[in-house]
Amino acid sequence: MKKWKRRDFLRNSVLAGMLAPVAGYWLDMPEAKALTEKRHMVLVFLPNGKCRENVYLERTAGGFDLGPGFAPYERYREDMIAIEEYAFHDFVSEHYTGDHAGHFASALTMFSGDIPFVRSDIGTAAIQPTIDQIVAADYLDRGVITNPLRKSLAIKMRGSSFKAPSVFYQAPPGYTVGATYTDERVPVTLTESPRDGFRQMFGDLAAMGGTDIDQLWAQGGSILDVPGRELEALRDQLPAAGHHILDQHLTGLRELEIGLAESPLDPSFPVPEEPPDLDTRTEAPERVWSEWVRVIDAALRLDRTRIVSVQLGGIASRFQIPSLGLGYVGDGTGSNSGTDHHSYTHHQAADVDLFMEWYSLRVTELLDELKGIGTTAKADILYDSAVMVGAEFGWNHRAYDVPVSIFGQCGGALRTNQLLTYGNDISSFHKHTGTLTALVQAMGTDLDAVGRPVAAYQQGPVRELLV
Amino acid sequence: MFSRLPRRLGSVPVTFRPALWVVLLLPFLLAPLVACKGAISGPGGEPGAGGTGMGGMGGGGTDGSGLTTPRFAFPLDETTPETGLRMATNWELAQAIADFTGVAVDVTGLPRELDVQNLDNDAARSTVRDVGHMQTLLEIATDVAIRADVDALLPCAADACTNDELRAFLAAAFVRDVDDSMLAPYRAAFDEKLADQGAVFARRTVVQMALVSPYFLYRTEIGASGELTGLELAAKLSYFLWGTRPDSELLASAEAGALLSPAEYAAQVDRLLESPRAQERITWLIHLWLGTDDFDHQIKTAAAELPEGLTELFYEEVRLLIEDVLFTEGGSLADLIRADYTFLNDTLAAHYGLEPVGTDEFVRVDLAGTDRRGILTTGLVLSAHSKENGRSPIQRGAFLLQELMCHGFAPDAGIPAMALPNVGPDATFRERFEPLETTAPCSNCHQTLNAGFAFELFDEVGRLQPEGVVMPDEVRGFFDLPPYDRIEFATTAEAVDGFATHPALERCFVTQAYRYAQGRLPGSQDVAVLEALEGGFTGDVVGLFREIALSGQFRRGVN
Incomplete structure (x- = not known):
């Protein structure tokens, strides 16, 4: 495994971001292609997942049929990679034998490719960064995205979560592929409000007026050099256990400096209409999601970011969907009862299809927008995108048959319109890290591995995914 | 945007970001402890293991089933790194x-x-x-x-x-x-x-x-020669007791070098503790300890039918109760747990199904003759440790074990899925849980978790359960956490009395207060001071904060 290529002369350089789109300047460089091709990654996390009796897909003589929970994907077959027998249960069982803790392990393994960090019931988190943040950090490093404030858009749809504040975790400063981490990563801060997400993507950081507050804000980037030096001065005084605090803080500082150095928005920049201020606690989830779809689509189309991470609820979420009108389920003996997705996985697995269908409809709503369905004014940016939908489980609290779907060709890098069979056995678990690696490569990030740094799990990208 | 726990902190009105994931996880956080019901298994596939979920706790043991008995959350067997x-x-x-x-x-x-x-x-x-x-x-x-x-x-x-x-x-x-x-x-x-x-x-x-x-x-918190400098000590003390930077008097003492003298330091500790700001700080720690620091009634399924501003009413009741018991009356932690009064206004009294108090202002209400008793039966605590809807004895049992007593389970090994013993179609909710208390390995957990039935008269938003939902004899059981004496109860009040004086509760609170002072998990370097604090703790919370501040370990630097 190798450390990713760092374009040091681009690092922390706003100038690089301004120059990067000037394709001719880079044409003689091997990295130029990745730097200029516009590719998007969207990761969607579905809590709980499905139970064993819920069919993701069934092979037929002519191909495969999608199960009822995934039927909305039918019209996206040509843009879809369906993967059956997607499994990584060993990642889960390595640390856990209890089923509920498995929720946690599975969720954090889904996009990080490694078992999570565990410490006496506290501070449990991912031990490796998730691939969205690996690519985001790489894009920043290479000047593909110049503003760290927009390196990714991390979204959470309202729903309870089992302990972890996020399914997505940041790439630490100086992240090196293959590093064996022994501590937990820092979670990505998730945004619940479409309006807040919109402002993150389209807010104009440059001062627009002449008032003192604008000027104070405008000089923000320049004054941040001082705390950076102060942090370094503290380093020598602190024991080693305190250094990571400084490192993390410094990263935030440096990224903000770069973000604040951004030029004012060109007045001709077509800023979309701001979403309404929704109360995400009480608003129908369909409405909230629709607003998010518009923000995601606009942010990608207008190149405000290239990475989007979505959590529908959280780990083992008691995700409620009032519009389904589902009744209370429970056997009267336990706590896993209610009208939510999690309760249904415990007590009425057959109807988990209803939840999966609801999620699938939300995903296809996003796909429609990216594809430009229903309008001639929008180009098909799904072609430039890799939309990976993952989940916690495929069996009841087991990471077998996890319903994983990938949509979009990622600029021609992914081979869609195919069904892959991985295998629900331990010898196939490396295909999980291989899938994540393939996606990272499709995005143009030069890595040959991600996830658990153990040879058995590192056998390169799944070649069938790539063109 | 909703505001969580709007309070007056000193003279500054502050609202906090609604960390919804924490609000929402609280009920679920506790859910995994429902273990031995065999409801999770893949049809025809591998059996689902019983829930465990709580990892890596110290102490405790196993009965051979692979599932460890509850263990204290802070093992104290290794030195905890200090960040400085x-x-x-x-x-x-x-x-x-x-x-x-x-x-x-x-x-x-x-x-x-x-x-x-x-x-x-x-x-x-x-x-x-x-x-x-x-x-x-x-x-x-x-x-x-x-x-x-x-x-x-x-x-x-x-x-x-x-x-x-x-x-x-x-x-x-x-x-x-x-x-x-x-x-x-x-x-x-x-x-x-x-x-x-x-x-x-x-x-x-x-x-x-x-x-x-x-x-x-x-x-x-670096120090020199093993001791914090005067200014570092002033800051640490002030943030511990007031949650803010040192005031001018404390700063002056530190700058003059006086704060490092034991007498002056003790005087400053006492001065800070006499302030309402220390009371706010102690109240906040109690919220953190009880897991009530981030509640919002909007997460409940019944939110639309609940009184407007119920969350704020809940917090006000608890604030007044803590203030009165601990600071006005000089009562103990046990007194707070088993107080036979609370503070209500008309809206909250109606929500609880109690007689009107005749005013929108909060007034002291005697709970004699009711099923409520102490802080554990306030709407805030009951609601924070319940599901979004439906009965929640196991969540509340887990709360008692994890939050109140600082214990948990370690997932050393799974347990096989098993069908519940058939207790008959007419069995009450309580009766269906009974076999779990006596059948290993289920009993390892349920000998404590089932104690949540102590609060079964109250629904997920702290109201009395509607008539007919809970049978009169369902509020009974025991809480058995070896090596401590078993608590047996047949009423909420009996259970609360048992919890109030449970040694594990006191040990837990002492440890959490000490952790709050030090900003880290306790380690082997803290064993002596923790033993001294536990040994000397009489339930006087203010006194505990004082002893922590005066301890040598509090004043120690990393250099």
């Missing part, structure tokens, strides 16, 4: 800014702290999380710089502030000595802005810079 640096929590930052600049700030945009075993101030997990976090800190600093009275905050005799004037301001902001090298960049920025944009703007710039400085956002 502690970032202000959101609350602390809001208070520190307000105290230093006179400007009340909105910290709702800051990401919520990453809790460690309920507490929000673990130093190793407290830093700038990401670029968005840093941006918000800069926004706060900019907002304060523009709103602050810079003439008062950074007084200078002339437009061009002298080095001494700038140094005095920075020393006050950072609670540390400011040498020439620290001063230099502020001097340079001031001079540049003075020339370009005038004296006021230059001073605002220095204020802005100071508020995003790590010297303002963090406090060091």
Whole structure:
């Protein structure tokens, strides 16, 4: 495994971001292609997942049929990679034998490719960064995205979560592929409000007026050099256990400096209409999601970011969907009862299809927008995108048959319109890290591995995914 | 945007960011402990294992089933690394800014702290999380710089502030000595802005810079020769007892070198503890301990039918109860647990199904003759440890074990799925759980978890259950946490009395208070002081804070 290529002369350089789109300047460089091709990654996390009796897909003589929970994907077959027998249960069982803790392990393994960090019931988190943040950090490093404030858009749809504040975790400063981490990563801060997400993507950081507050804000980037030096001065005084605090803080500082150095928005920049201020606690989830779809689509189309991470609820979420009108389920003996997705996985697995269908409809709503369905004014940016939908489980609290779907060709890098069979056995678990690696490569990030740094799990990208 | 726990912190109204994931996880956090019901298994596939979920606790043992019995959460068998640096929590930052600049700030945009075993101030997990976090800190600093009275905050005799004037301001902001090298960049920025944009703007710039400085956002606990310096000790003490930077009197004591004398230090500890700010701090720790720091009734399925502002009413009841029991009456922690009165207004009394109190103001209400007793039967605690709907005995049992007693289970091995014993179709909810208390390995957990039935008369939002939902004899059971004596109960009051004086509860609270002071998990270096604190704890919470502050370990630096 190798450390990713760092374009040091681009690092922390706003100038690089301004120059990067000037394709001719880079044409003689091997990295130029990745730097200029516009590719998007969207990761969607579905809590709980499905139970064993819920069919993701069934092979037929002519191909495969999608199960009822995934039927909305039918019209996206040509843009879809369906993967059956997607499994990584060993990642889960390595640390856990209890089923509920498995929720946690599975969720954090889904996009990080490694078992999570565990410490006496506290501070449990991912031990490796998730691939969205690996690519985001790489894009920043290479000047593909110049503003760290927009390196990714991390979204959470309202729903309870089992302990972890996020399914997505940041790439630490100086992240090196293959590093064996022994501590937990820092979670990505998730945004619940479409309006807040919109402002993150389209807010104009440059001062627009002449008032003192604008000027104070405008000089923000320049004054941040001082705390950076102060942090370094503290380093020598602190024991080693305190250094990571400084490192993390410094990263935030440096990224903000770069973000604040951004030029004012060109007045001709077509800023979309701001979403309404929704109360995400009480608003129908369909409405909230629709607003998010518009923000995601606009942010990608207008190149405000290239990475989007979505959590529908959280780990083992008691995700409620009032519009389904589902009744209370429970056997009267336990706590896993209610009208939510999690309760249904415990007590009425057959109807988990209803939840999966609801999620699938939300995903296809996003796909429609990216594809430009229903309008001639929008180009098909799904072609430039890799939309990976993952989940916690495929069996009841087991990471077998996890319903994983990938949509979009990622600029021609992914081979869609195919069904892959991985295998629900331990010898196939490396295909999980291989899938994540393939996606990272499709995005143009030069890595040959991600996830658990153990040879058995590192056998390169799944070649069938790539063109 | 809803505001969580709006309170008056000193004279500064502060609201907190609604960390919804924490609100929402609370009921679920406890759910995994429902283990032995065999409801989770793949048809025809591998059996689902029983739930365990709580990892790596110290102590305890196994009965051979592979599932360990409850163990104390803090094993104390290894030295805990110390960072020497502690970032202000959101609350602390809001208070520190307000105290230093006179400007009340909105910290709702800051990401919520990453809790460690309920507490929000673990130093190793407290830093700038990401670029968005840093941006918000800069926004706060900019907002304060523009709103602050810079003439008062950074007084200078002339437009061009002298080095001494700038140094005095920075020393006050950072609670540390400011040498020439620290001063230099502020001097340079001031001079540049003075020339370009005038004296006021230059001073605002220095204020802005100071508020995003790590010297303002963090406090060091480094020390020299094993002891914190006077200024470090002042800061640590003030943040522990008041949740903010040292006031002028404490600072003066530290700067004069007096604070390092035992008598002066003890006097300052007592002075701080006598303040209402210490009461707010202790109240906040109780919320963290009880897991009620981030509740919002909107998460409940029945939210639409609940009184408007119910969350605020819940918090006000608990605030008044803590204030009265611990600070006005001088009662003990046990008294808070088993208080036979509370504070209600008409709305909350009606919600509880009690007689009207005749006013919208909160008044003391005698609970004699009711099923409620103490802080555990307040709507806030009952609701925070319940599902979004439906009966929740196991969540509440898990709350008793995990939060109140600081115990948990370790997932050393799975247990096989098993069908519940058939107790008959007419069995009550309570009766269906009974076999779990006596059948290993289920009993390992359910000998404590089933104690949640003590609160079964109350629904998920703290109301009395509707008639017919809970049979009269369902509120019964025991709480068996070896090596401590078993608690047996047949009423809520009996259970509460047992919990109130349970040694594990006292040990848990002492440990959490000590953790809050130190900002880290306890380790082997803390065994002696914890044993002394536990041995001397009589339930006097204020006294406990005093003893922690006076302990040698509190005053120790990493150098």
